Amino acid sequence: MSTDICALCPVREHALCSCLSDEERVVLAGFCQRRRFTAGETVMWAGDESRICANLQSGVLKVVAATTDGREQIVSLVYPADFVGEPYATETAFTVTALSDAELCTFPRLLFERFLEEHARIENLLLQRTFKALNEARARMLTLARLSAGEKVASLLLEMAAQAGRCRCQLGLSEPVTFDLPMTRGHMADVLGMTIETVSRQLTKLKSAEVIVLSGARTVTIVDGNALKGRTMAA
Numbered sequence: 001m002s003t004d005i006c007a008l009c010p011v012r013e014h015a016l017c018s019c020l021s022d023e024e025r026v027v028l029a030g031f032c033q034r035r036r037f038t039a040g041e042t043v044m045w046a047g048d049e050s051r052i053c054a055n056l057q058s059g060v061l062k063v064v065a066a067t068t069d070g071r072e073q074i075v076s077l078v079y080p081a082d083f084v085g086e087p088y089a090t091e092t093a094f095t096v097t098a099l100s101d102a103e104l105c106t107f108p109r110l111l112f113e114r115f116l117e118e119h120a121r122i123e124n125l126l127l128q129r130t131f132k133a134l135n136e137a138r139a140r141m142l143t144l145a146r147l148s149a150g151e152k153v154a155s156l157l158l159e160m161a162a163q164a165g166r167c168r169c170q171l172g173l174s175e176p177v178t179f180d181l182p183m184t185r186g187h188m189a190d191v192l193g194m195t196i197e198t199v200s201r202q203l204t205k206l207k208s209a210e211v212i213v214l215s216g217a218r219t220v221t222i223v224d225g226n227a228l229k230g231r232t233m234a235a
Helices: 002-007 022-029 109-118 120-146 149-163 185-192 196-208 225-230
Strands: 033-037 042-044 052-058 061-066 072-078 095-098 102-108 177-180 212-215 219-222
Touching (some): 052 109, 072 120, 120 149, 149 185
Antiparallel strands (some): 033 102, 212 219
16 A cells, blocks of 8 residues: 555655655655645644644645734745655644645654654755755745735746646746646735735736736736746846
């Protein structure tokens, strides 16, 4: 059964465990539990005991910080193949909630810590990804503080397109890139610290400029990747 879990994993080549041998994957899968969460369901609560770590297999999660008066801010997004949870932390620092229906491969935190200590490759890869996440968080702070509304929306579209199917290599080419938005415009507004009306207005501007095409409620086609990239640093 554990072998089947890894063999059928949709993010097998990109997740944290991609650095492991087949034999090591079997050991890790031995204490893995696959869990499904519906949109809006909370995976981890800030302040609770840190019990699990996980690889996200499908869907999108939001990581939320809250002020003492109850206001919330999305501080990061978790995409398929990303890792969520805090090894070596006894308390969960942020609330993690499913933005869409999601499936995770979860591990008891203490068992996962022991596995890290016995397998240096995965421990090193986790450290690399932690530094990458820190840099992305710093970049998001710049986005919220300094960029215009148009720059914010363009940046988020590029981020979501890059994560959709790990298609980073396609961006900037002449061929259009089509993907489904993994979140509503309301969620986009929350991520960017904007109103829904402002997000919709900026998407309409991009559509009118023939940079993107909007099909239905969620489908986006980036017609001109270079033009969209140019708008991430220009008002």
